[in-house]
Amino acid sequence: MNAANKLLAAVRFRWRVRIPDALWPEFEHYILRQHRPFLLLTNIIAALAFFSYVLADALLIPDMASASLLTRATLLVVAMVNIWLVFGRSRNVLLMDQLMPVHDLIATLSWFELLKRSHSPDVPTFLYASLIFIVFANLGVRVSFKGAVLSSLAISVAIMSNVALMNPHDSKPLLVFSLVYLPVLLFCLFMSWSTTTSVRLAFYTAQEQRRRKHELSTLNQRLQMLASTDALTRVGNRRAFDLQLQAFWQQSQQHGRPFALLLVDIDYFKPYNDHYGHPAGDHILADVASAMVSCLRSGQALAFRYGGEEFAILLQTGSQDELLHIAQRVQQQVAALEVEHRYRPDGLGYLTISLGAALSSLHGLQHATDLLACCDRMLYRAKQQGRNQVLLAQDETVGIV
Structure with a gap:
């Protein structure tokens, strides 16, 4: 009592x-x-x-x-x-x-x-x-x-x-x-x-x-947070990302507010996990999420764990230059962790990330899923071209597979 x-x-x-x-x-x-x-x-x-x-x-x-x-x-x-x-x-x-x-x-x-x-x-x-x-x-x-x-x-x-x-x-x-x-x-x-x-x-x-x-309201807020938060990395989970992406897209269509999406992948994470162990892999996922969040301005961006070693970031920006600057800053922040990774096939020796990004205002994007697919293609190309880099979609690259 x-x-x-x-x-x-x-x-x-x-x-x-x-x-x-x-x-x-x-x-x-x-x-x-x-x-x-x-x-x-x-x-x-x-x-x-x-x-x-x-x-x-x-x-x-x-x-x-x-x-x-x-x-x-x-x-x-x-x-x-x-x-x-x-x-x-x-x-x-x-x-x-x-x-x-x-x-x-x-x-x-x-x-x-x-x-x-x-x-x-x-x-x-x-x-x-x-x-x-x-x-x-x-x-x-x-x-x-x-x-x-x-x-x-x-x-x-x-x-x-x-x-x-x-x-x-x-x-x-x-x-x-x-x-x-x-x-x-x-x-x-x-x-x-x-x-x-x-x-x-x-x-x-x-x-x-x-x-x-008040207790019930607090409990409901806590449950909502748990339902929308990834337990390991403490950023939004996939469910929260899907909802926020749709919300950003609707606002963009109704009020003309462009936004940007970044997809982030930890380079050669499977070899890291296999050689350093799953506990170390989990620790790295949390550290990478924390590093990314730390360099994003509060209220301007939302970070989510998209799945496995992939993350997604929603940004309130309509500028290609600003998007590139933020993406490079995220990349540098993760590199600054200086996490040893001696089992990379490319021999770089430390942990890095690859990023694919796009603005919602690009021509040819009809739905939020189109923006997601566009970013996914940019991320795939960044990984094909050697990883540890940022690729931004342009109007001419929207429809390229």
Whole structure:
């Protein structure tokens, strides 16, 4: 089991799911992406709902109707400004999460001031409407259960102390109110705990899914690389060459981008393999591939093992002179390895290569296979003419067998 799975398994069995400091920035980003719209909407709805209670005040405490309108309108403006500042100018998820509970605390204190100044006989009944404050304080919490507990306790102290102040000589109203209020408080705290726990577990699950997706993507890339790479020489294999040759040809036909193909053959490789042994032969194949790649500009050329001791190089060039220069540089780079080969029939004494090359823009080439056949003929002629040389196809040599 990896570290991410262990962490996810551990947090599932804790009453409080903790976000480590190292993961907090990612958790904030997750909240902003997944829950910011909800937090914004609940803050706006709560502010508007608080203002709408001006109608209830007008009916139940009519002597405070004008004061209620002024108070609620002022608090609505303050709330909207705060919402704009927190959600529009800040990216602090704790502020977004606890903004509504703070507004609820201010609204609670303001509303009880209206009740305490009213002489309406409906005040004792209207007190129970204060339950809505503790509900709204916990309704939108998504990030911090600790914050929900602290804000709920503050709102509860404000409510209970004001109920007690409004009934200074009789404890029975406070007792009855408490019997109704406490279950609501506990349910709201449970709701906050459940929500914040679910959000954090969802974050860990998203982290794990993203990790698995990344691992799968990496594995697929590795498999694709293995499927297109020659295991011995670490350059592209024949399958990759066939695909790239077709891709280069199609681009050339569609966009007029000429390219070049080089076929490379290690001279007298069979005598080398027979006398020095297959392990030495494999080592030379890898060294020759590495030498060729080292002198090719990254992004300009692709190298492949064509088969046996043959290699292919695709070049993004349309210049005959540049093609010749690159081919000679490849030839010189391999010769610079100074690999001893005493069993050459020509007696040269060291390892060399022969190259046949052609541009895709040569007249008479109709398909990618025509270019490949042309290069193969040039390579064959280079070997017939004594090896250790470069032959480039010209327009007049395209059709010559």
